[in-house]
Amino acid sequence: MMPKRYLFIGLCVLLSVWIIVFHQTGFASLKTAVPNQSGPCTVTKQTDTINNVNVDIYHPTNCGASRTAPFPGIAFAHGFSMFGLSDGRAANKGNGEHLASWGYVVAIPKLPDGAEDRLTILRNMLGFLENDSQVDSNRLATVGYSLGGATALAAAARDNRVQAVVALDPVFHEGGPSGEGPIVWDAAAEAPQINVPAGILGAPPSSCNAESDYKDLYPLVGATHKAYYHIEEASHCVFTDPGNNFCGGFCSGVTDSAKTDLSQKYMTAWLNYYLYYETDYYDYLFGNAVLADMNASLIASEADTAPEGVAAEGEEEAIQLTWTRYEHPIAAGYTIQRRLVPGEDEIPPLVELGSIDMYQDTAVTPNLTYGYQIASRDAAGNLHGWSEEVTAVPDPPSSTPTATESGPCTVTKQTNTVNSVNVDIYYPSNCGAGRSSPYPGIAFAHGFSFFGISDGVAANAGNGAHLASWGYVVAIPTLPDSAEDRLTILRNVLGFLENDSQVDPNRLATVGYSLGGATALAAAARDNRVQAVVALDPVFHEGGPSGEGPIVWNAAAEAPQISVPTGILGAPADNCNADADYVDIYPLVGATHKAYYHIEGASHCAFPDPGNFFCSIACGGTTGAEKTDLSQKYMTAWLNYYLYYETSYYEDIYGSSMTADVSANLITSAADTAPDGVAAKGLLEANQLSWSKYTHPMIAGYSVQRRLVPGTYPEAPFTTLGAVNAYQDTAVTPNLTYGYKVTSRDPAGNLHQWSGEVTAVPAEAKVFLYLPIVMK
Numbered sequence: 001m002m003p004k005r006y007l008f009i010g011l012c013v014l015l016s017v018w019i020i021v022f023h024q025t026g027f028a029s030l031k032t033a034v035p036n037q038s039g040p041c042t043v044t045k046q047t048d049t050i051n052n053v054n055v056d057i058y059h060p061t062n063c064g065a066s067r068t069a070p071f072p073g074i075a076f077a078h079g080f081s082m083f084g085l086s087d088g089r090a091a092n093k094g095n096g097e098h099l100a101s102w103g104y105v106v107a108i109p110k111l112p113d114g115a116e117d118r119l120t121i122l123r124n125m126l127g128f129l130e131n132d133s134q135v136d137s138n139r140l141a142t143v144g145y146s147l148g149g150a151t152a153l154a155a156a157a158r159d160n161r162v163q164a165v166v167a168l169d170p171v172f173h174e175g176g177p178s179g180e181g182p183i184v185w186d187a188a189a190e191a192p193q194i195n196v197p198a199g200i201l202g203a204p205p206s207s208c209n210a211e212s213d214y215k216d217l218y219p220l221v222g223a224t225h226k227a228y229y230h231i232e233e234a235s236h237c238v239f240t241d242p243g244n245n246f247c248g249g250f251c252s253g254v255t256d257s258a259k260t261d262l263s264q265k266y267m268t269a270w271l272n273y274y275l276y277y278e279t280d281y282y283d284y285l286f287g288n289a290v291l292a293d294m295n296a297s298l299i300a301s302e303a304d305t306a307p308e309g310v311a312a313e314g315e316e317e318a319i320q321l322t323w324t325r326y327e328h329p330i331a332a333g334y335t336i337q338r339r340l341v342p343g344e345d346e347i348p349p350l351v352e353l354g355s356i357d358m359y360q361d362t363a364v365t366p367n368l369t370y371g372y373q374i375a376s377r378d379a380a381g382n383l384h385g386w387s388e389e390v391t392a393v394p395d396p397p398s399s400t401p402t403a404t405e406s407g408p409c410t411v412t413k414q415t416n417t418v419n420s421v422n423v424d425i426y427y428p429s430n431c432g433a434g435r436s437s438p439y440p441g442i443a444f445a446h447g448f449s450f451f452g453i454s455d456g457v458a459a460n461a462g463n464g465a466h467l468a469s470w471g472y473v474v475a476i477p478t479l480p481d482s483a484e485d486r487l488t489i490l491r492n493v494l495g496f497l498e499n500d501s502q503v504d505p506n507r508l509a510t511v512g513y514s515l516g517g518a519t520a521l522a523a524a525a526r527d528n529r530v531q532a533v534v535a536l537d538p539v540f541h542e543g544g545p546s547g548e549g550p551i552v553w554n555a556a557a558e559a560p561q562i563s564v565p566t567g568i569l570g571a572p573a574d575n576c577n578a579d580a581d582y583v584d585i586y587p588l589v590g591a592t593h594k595a596y597y598h599i600e601g602a603s604h605c606a607f608p609d610p611g612n613f614f615c616s617i618a619c620g621g622t623t624g625a626e627k628t629d630l631s632q633k634y635m636t637a638w639l640n641y642y643l644y645y646e647t648s649y650y651e652d653i654y655g656s657s658m659t660a661d662v663s664a665n666l667i668t669s670a671a672d673t674a675p676d677g678v679a680a681k682g683l684l685e686a687n688q689l690s691w692s693k694y695t696h697p698m699i700a701g702y703s704v705q706r707r708l709v710p711g712t713y714p715e716a717p718f719t720t721l722g723a724v725n726a727y728q729d730t731a732v733t734p735n736l737t738y739g740y741k742v743t744s745r746d747p748a749g750n751l752h753q754w755s756g757e758v759t760a761v762p763a764e765a766k767v768f769l770y771l772p773i774v775m776k
Helices: 002-026 094-101 115-130 147-158 187-193 213-220 247-251 257-274 279-284 288-295 459-471 485-500 515-526 555-561 582-588 611-619 627-641 645-655 656-663
Strands: 042-050 053-062 071-077 105-109 135-145 161-166 198-202 226-231 299-304 308-315 320-323 332-342 349-353 358-361 368-379 391-392 410-418 422-431 438-445 475-478 503-513 530-536 566-570 593-600 668-674 679-682 685-691 702-708 719-721 726-729 739-747 758-760
Touching: 002 288, 042 115, 042 161, 053 320, 071 094, 071 115, 071 288, 094 105, 094 135, 094 368, 105 115, 105 593, 105 611, 105 656, 115 147, 135 147, 135 257, 135 702, 147 161, 147 198, 187 213, 187 679, 198 213, 198 257, 198 582, 198 679, 213 226, 213 349, 226 257, 247 530, 257 279, 257 299, 279 320, 279 679, 279 758, 288 299, 288 627, 288 726, 308 368, 308 391, 320 391, 320 422, 332 358, 349 358, 410 459, 410 485, 422 485, 438 459, 438 485, 459 503, 459 627, 475 485, 503 515, 503 627, 530 627, 582 593, 593 627, 611 656, 627 645, 627 726, 645 656, 685 739, 685 758, 702 726, 719 726
Parallel strands: 071 105, 071 135, 135 161, 161 198, 198 226, 438 475, 438 503, 503 530, 530 566, 566 593
Antiparallel strands: 042 053, 053 105, 226 299, 308 320, 320 358, 332 349, 332 368, 368 391, 410 422, 422 475, 593 668, 679 685, 685 726, 702 719, 702 739, 739 758
């Protein structure tokens, strides 16, 4: 027999090794944990009474790094009670404990057999979980077995608190195993209303599952992400605890722990993927692991995860793709495939996009037919289902104006009164492809009125007509010189535009000239309806051209609050622009995307209409059509990029067209479009990167550069990601220093600015052997 002291030493060695493994994984990723096994948490059970209903509640504790409170919550509906003879809570104790071991708070109430009564109770459970401090109220799910599967699905159809649902061999008939009772739920009417990820597990037909009711239900479910997993040779009883002899006897089925393991595996993987957003579980639901089970004849499965509403339309030298964006954290972005029709079927992705709902393909040849398929992908890059192919033919080109020239739309002007203020409104019409109602709306603030002597509305008629020719509804109100009064009026004009049927209320901007530039910026700082702003040589002083009046806007306090794309145009210092006020304001603006364009040789008078004689006299400057053209070019290109999301204008504001103007000494420019909050942290055999995600349709995703320090950055990005805010680099060598830069990119792949470098050093996993001293 082994001496006790050696046995003790051996156990300590094993414990030490387990500690090292735990510290390397900490269950932080759970990559090696199979979801049919118990999870990392300790489980405690309590019985409570909620609204006079007995409820078993399973709480997870001591889960490790990957599972911390608040946890997702699950309202679990048991099956038919056999007229009160069966205790459904006890029969699902194993499911409750299993899910809690994976970090879910599980409430299993005692349910009657009446369909609406049990649904009311289950929704009350959601309310109970929602108010539990241990539960994340934004991650609630319903799970149900048999008749409870119908209850869980009905709750998902009716209650928007439900974020995922799993139905275990759902049955839709009351009255016992014969299935001859009334329908428990009108699935044909309500299942299409389910819009959360819906996982359905089923078994072959038996006397208790109404001849595999799930097969009739599954096609009705309206969820963008849904799948079923049919467990081969299983009985209806395998979805409850093994050894549930009452079910086996009553339903003529057998319990089988191996089949129960399969049920718990797919149930848990579905919830881990869609409530914990853990991309490792893609493999169990849609990847190699599920294929292995199918090849082994353990299950049959079908998944439907393709985007909905996919459409393609030919435009001038382009094809516009649209689809319904899936609002779920697991859908990090979209990938598009393209082919010439007829053409190859096996093709690489054309482009990877962020979490958006449209893409314009300009790399096309007119009059040829192109086919497209679209798939969403998770944060790890795993692709969901491809859509059916849609086709379109791009139109041949017509003469396309530049942003300097008038746009494609016909312009009509009308004068209206908004809250007793006269407003000139410029409407576009007959724009052709790419510009149709509802249009973006612009509230335009004119400059200082010289105590009512100057008509600022008329002086900016050219700006109004120019922007309307490009497909914007432009409202220019008559403004006083008082800072707060003019700001109130401009915000009232935003409200007017918001309620105009010709205007898209989600694409509103403010534009302003001179003192109006300050007004436009102030509105962008205070009003979240504003989605972009352009300030034309903004001035922050009242009182006339001397600039000696009071400050019109506390830019130091409010400019950092501007979060929308901000374009600022400026001119050299003169006696009307307060010595180029824009130079002082630009660094204060807090927008993640901002740029200024200084028009060389321009006066303050170059930004309203050419020929504005009054401005030239009052300000001592000259008007010049070529300088006004530059002003309108950058103003229009900024708005086309950030309100029409047209990636071709990247060249005008950041790319080759802009650099050509710089080289020709027409402008100087600076842009700040790098991601904010970039940080790097060394982990065990990995580096963790994080940044502030900029939510805007022009941010399709992020790219990361990497180098060894010292060393140089390669020309190509190290990795390309969707619209996420973190990345874990595991292709590293411990104890070496790595440098990283991050940038965003638009849907056409144009890169914005790179961030400053951040560095991190991955740690090496070391094994420490703890041996106790054993005294004789």
